[in-house]
Amino acid sequence: MGKEAREARQRLKAQREAERERERKKRIATIVTVAVVAVGAVGAGWWFAAQSSQSEQPTTALAPITRAADGTVVMARPGVDKPVVDVYEDFQCPACKSLEETSAATLKNLAAEGRVKVVFHTVTIFPQDLFEGVTRANSVRAAAAARCVPAGPAWMTFHDRLFKEQPPEDAEGFAIDDLVAWGEDAGVTDPNFATCVKNQQHAAAHLADSDKTLQAAQIDGTPTLKLNGAAVEQGTAFNPSALRQAVLDAAK
């Protein structure tokens, strides 16, 4: 009798063991599934992020580039006067550099396609008390030098080069000699160019226009893109395909 009871108990125990083993396997399967889905979601999000910030390839021919009396530079095919994208940028601002790397090609292409008029407003946003004025001085030197470059493709080449060579915010950069050399690399042939940069001939005019622009445009910071006068959300500005779509929609 005692033996049978013991066997029965052992059978029960074995059953229970098997049950527990099944439960364990089920648990592991669920955990693995959830983990795989979670890791997959992170991977997909990562891929999507990388895709959405993929820049366009710039076409070779730019739309004509001209300079207005207020110091702004306009890039548009003849006769194209809307929609208008206003670009507010500071050569010393790191986020402007990112915008340049991400979305500049889109704006260049759209302008070359005759779908938009782009107006570049170069401003200086850094106050004198930041890093003892180093940042502000960099910004002003670069902006003043850019004004010495005649409007045209050379201006755009110089503009792009400035962002490429952007110094850290707390270090002195955009040295006068470098600015002159980059201008010559960009194809500036004007004999007065070097003197213009060295004397910082346009620094005062730049600062005056910059203050006026910052007042009038009421922007929170740089970079800011405006499409037909309304600020473009950063999520659109920094997403080349979204930016293209927004400009195309504004043309309708």
Add this chain to the structure above:
Amino acid sequence: MRSALPWVTTVSRLILAGVLVIAGWGKIGTPVLSVEAVKAYQLLPDPVATAVGYGLPILEIVVGILLIVGLLTRVAGIASALLMLAFVIGIASVWARGLRIDCGCFGGGGQLAAGEEPSYLIDILRDFGLFALGVIIAWFPPGRFALDSALGLTPGRDSGRHDDDPESDDEELREGEDD
């Protein structure tokens, strides 16, 4: 205390998850700025900073969602505690090196707005508090409203602690739910 603890974990999960999801959401729309914000710390080499800039927002959101629903709660708790610890170290290091940045915690490119002062101390205290919540979540059972319990993913923790106890809590829980 025994009856309050599950609620403590649940509330911790929801707070931490809320912050993570909001922080991730603020960044995920502009991966370029997110990369810029990581670079502003001047801690990681550029390719790594780029990968972190792309990956961190979605990681925060996924970990946040796991915490909300209470799936893989312990892993999510550990992950968020580690994230918060990394943020605390990063911000402290920026502070110590005298850099002037925005932590980029909830989006943006890491640049201070004009006239804005860095808020390192507040950022560090906040992230340290969230780190503590992460530890609570990882340490204790997932609490109320956790899929881990509903799916029976938690007993691994209990059965390891007392083998002779025939999973009484768990069976009660499951029977209660069947009704």
